[in-house]
Amino acid sequence: MCGIVGAISERNVVPMLLAGLQRLEYRGYDSSGLALAQRGEFSRVRVAGRVADLAAKAAGQSALAGLAHTRWATHGAPTELNAHPHLGGDSVLIVHNGIIENHAALRTELLAQGYQFTSETDSEVIAHLVHHYLERSNDLLSAVQATIGRLTGAFAIGVLSRDYPDTIICARRGSPLVLGLGFGEQFFASDIAALLPVTQRMIYLEEGDLAELHRGEVRIFNAAGEPVTRQARTVDVAADSADLGHYRHYMQKEIFEQPVAITNTLQRVIELGCQPALFGPTAEALFVAAPAIRIVACGSSYHAGLVARYWIEEWTGLPVSVDIASEYRYRKGREQDGTLIVAISQSGETADLLAAMRSARERGDVKVLAICNVPHSTLTRESDLLFLTQAGLEIGVASTKAFTTQLVALYVLAAALASSRKTLSAAAEREISESLHRLPVLVEEVLAMDGQLEEWAQELAHYHNALFLGRHTLFPIALEGALKLKEIAYIHAEGYAAGELKHGPLALVDEDMPVIVCAARDELLEKLVSNMREVEARSGKVFLLAEPGCESAHPGAHRVLTLPAASGPLAPVVMTLPLQMLSYHTACRKGTDVDKPRNLAKSVTVE
Ligand code: HGA
Numbered sequence: 001m002c003g004i005v006g007a008i009s010e011r012n013v014v015p016m017l018l019a020g021l022q023r024l025e026y027r028g029y030d031s032s033g034l035a036l037a038q039r040g041e042f043s044r045v046r047v048a049g050r051v052a053d054l055a056a057k058a059a060g061q062s063a064l065a066g067l068a069h070t071r072w073a074t075h076g077a078p079t080e081l082n083a084h085p086h087l088g089g090d091s092v093l094i095v096h097n098g099i100i101e102n103h104a105a106l107r108t109e110l111l112a113q114g115y116q117f118t119s120e121t122d123s124e125v126i127a128h129l130v131h132h133y134l135e136r137s138n139d140l141l142s143a144v145q146a147t148i149g150r151l152t153g154a155f156a157i158g159v160l161s162r163d164y165p166d167t168i169i170c171a172r173r174g175s176p177l178v179l180g181l182g183f184g185e186q187f188f189a190s191d192i193a194a195l196l197p198v199t200q201r202m203i204y205l206e207e208g209d210l211a212e213l214h215r216g217e218v219r220i221f222n223a224a225g226e227p228v229t230r231q232a233r234t235v236d237v238a239a240d241s242a243d244l245g246h247y248r249h250y251m252q253k254e255i256f257e258q259p260v261a262i263t264n265t266l267q268r269v270i271e272l273g274c275q276p277a278l279f280g281p282t283a284e285a286l287f288v289a290a291p292a293i294r295i296v297a298c299g300s301s302y303h304a305g306l307v308a309r310y311w312i313e314e315w316t317g318l319p320v321s322v323d324i325a326s327e328y329r330y331r332k333g334r335e336q337d338g339t340l341i342v343a344i345s346q347s348g349e350t351a352d353l354l355a356a357m358r359s360a361r362e363r364g365d366v367k368v369l370a371i372c373n374v375p376h377s378t379l380t381r382e383s384d385l386l387f388l389t390q391a392g393l394e395i396g397v398a399s400t401k402a403f404t405t406q407l408v409a410l411y412v413l414a415a416a417l418a419s420s421r422k423t424l425s426a427a428a429e430r431e432i433s434e435s436l437h438r439l440p441v442l443v444e445e446v447l448a449m450d451g452q453l454e455e456w457a458q459e460l461a462h463y464h465n466a467l468f469l470g471r472h473t474l475f476p477i478a479l480e481g482a483l484k485l486k487e488i489a490y491i492h493a494e495g496y497a498a499g500e501l502k503h504g505p506l507a508l509v510d511e512d513m514p515v516i517v518c519a520a521r522d523e524l525l526e527k528l529v530s531n532m533r534e535v536e537a538r539s540g541k542v543f544l545l546a547e548p549g550c551e552s553a554h555p556g557a558h559r560v561l562t563l564p565a566a567s568g569p570l571a572p573v574v575m576t577l578p579l580q581m582l583s584y585h586t587a588c589r590k591g592t593d594v595d596k597p598r599n600l601a602k603s604v605t606v607e
Helices: 014-027 051-057 103-112 124-137 140-150 250-256 258-272 283-289 299-316 351-362 378-382 401-421 426-447 450-460 474-489 498-503 525-536 568-590
Strands: 003-008 031-038 041-047 065-071 086-088 092-100 153-161 168-173 178-181 186-189 201-204 210-213 218-221 293-297 320-324 340-345 367-372 385-388 465-470 492-497 514-519 541-546 559-562
Touching: 003 014, 003 092, 003 153, 003 168, 014 031, 014 051, 014 065, 014 186, 031 051, 031 092, 031 153, 041 051, 065 092, 065 153, 086 124, 092 124, 103 124, 124 140, 124 153, 140 153, 140 168, 140 210, 178 218, 186 210, 250 258, 250 568, 258 401, 258 426, 283 401, 293 299, 293 351, 299 320, 299 340, 299 401, 299 474, 340 351, 340 401, 351 367, 351 378, 367 378, 367 401, 385 401, 401 426, 401 568, 426 568, 450 559, 450 568, 465 474, 465 498, 465 525, 474 492, 474 514, 474 568, 492 498, 498 525, 514 525, 514 568, 525 541, 541 568
Parallel strands: 293 320, 293 340, 340 367, 367 385, 465 492, 465 514, 514 541, 541 559
Antiparallel strands: 003 065, 003 186, 031 041, 031 065, 086 092, 092 153, 153 168, 168 210, 178 186, 178 201, 210 218
16 A cells, blocks of 8 residues: 655655655555655655656655655546645645545635645645645644644645755554654654665654654654654664565565464464463463454455364354454444454554454453564554564565464464363364474475466466365365455456355356365365366366365366375465465466556555
8 A cells, every 4th residue: 555755864865765665665556756845945756657757757856855655546546646745835745645534525625715726636635734724823733733633534644844844744543654763864654664774763653643853853742732752662674674586576485485484473382382371461361251252354364364263163162253344343233341352464554454443442341362464563552462473574465474374373373262261182282283383394395386386377377267165264265265366367266165156156167167176185075076076067177276185086177286295274374375376377477467466555554
């Protein structure tokens, strides 16, 4: 999703702003822009295109303070006129992430005052409002405070004024912002990745915070306008972890990083076993008391939640419901006190997920357990219990290592719940814990099958539709496989519980319908075999991904890939890999923009 970078320094900030935007490019965007101020000069540069185009257009420019923006359009087409920064009156430039929900009423009000609008965006009202209040107060800080008091919706903003060249202001409500502290220079951005080349000293702004940046200092005010101190942290992330190395795409690199990502995620689990303490000091008591589990998530994280339902129900007997965050947040209904809300998000900044978590807290005396890949993100700061996955920076828009490490975290959660509630025998607990030790090796072995999946992809790339089938924990993996193919290869795909086939989708099956089937060696195998026969009887082509021991499933399958080993309850983690590789190679074959699929963004910080 779109990104913001701001800088004020005694040196030229243009190269830093452009480098910062480049590091945010992975999030997906459609246009970009710069606001620049230097000794009375005040300008903006915008393009309906990439950061490289912006850099070319800004060549030779220099500034001691500036704002930079990549836009992922929500209101108005991705044109140069709609690109940020937006101009307020003749002296204010702003950049905005998020959505201003009352923009229409504000626009009417500002038009009546004589302001002229040059874009279709919701964001432009912010620029004119700041200008309007500045005319009255002659104080940039209070003008921005008055402006944000008028806004409803979600925002992270940066503000620059021609008449205040020694100040930049940023503020957040509902969208993330982080300050970067330097010596004689200060920065802010929507994501730490943008600031890592210039500083590792960061302050994560809290909900409703506003910060005034001067070269020598930053001042922070809370939502009530009171000056506050926020803790500065040194962020321990290597600035070069975004390097592609010898890989062709970030998605490919991230697929192959999964053994390491899983090993890192399991590090404390291997030391301690699947203990509740992994989730926080109060976890054990909360796990014992929980009457029910509600999982909320979006996209791939939602699929991880669907898998976890099987594990938690089976090992603990607790009732588990799994909700799409954007639906849950608008549903009515109460939560039973003590319910454990499991909120899953790679970035910890997903707008719908944060809203769902806050809504859950209003429905009952619930506790929130976050599963997240980004330390200090809004989700981690607002949760009661936390498990941080250690996937590392994920740049490809289509989630790969973040998804499999979420699955691992949820597996550990299910086992820790069972351990606290004493619902499994000691031997069963031990078996579940020990199965995790073999996981990185199993994953490594599946990665070695990349070449065979590349062959499958050559065939799959010719189709316009595909079905993915699975049962039990592999049903959500079928959903995830279909999502990957849609996202990056632009092939219409549907995931189904195999037993649902005859309730509708079988009508679509003919020789033009590839059906990718995920088969585990479990007690439902024979049922799945019958579903495959139903497909083959209608000339559908079965592409079978099978654990060894699923021999009865083979006859009639168009293509078969047997995985190196059966992985028991961890089958959903292992089965995800061939599906990722299949989508990846199909997308390469079709020549799509694998890492930045059209219309999509990485961290979805707008509703
Ligand atoms: N609503 C604004 C900003 C969009 C945004 O935050 N995208 O991620 C616009 O449409 O310009």
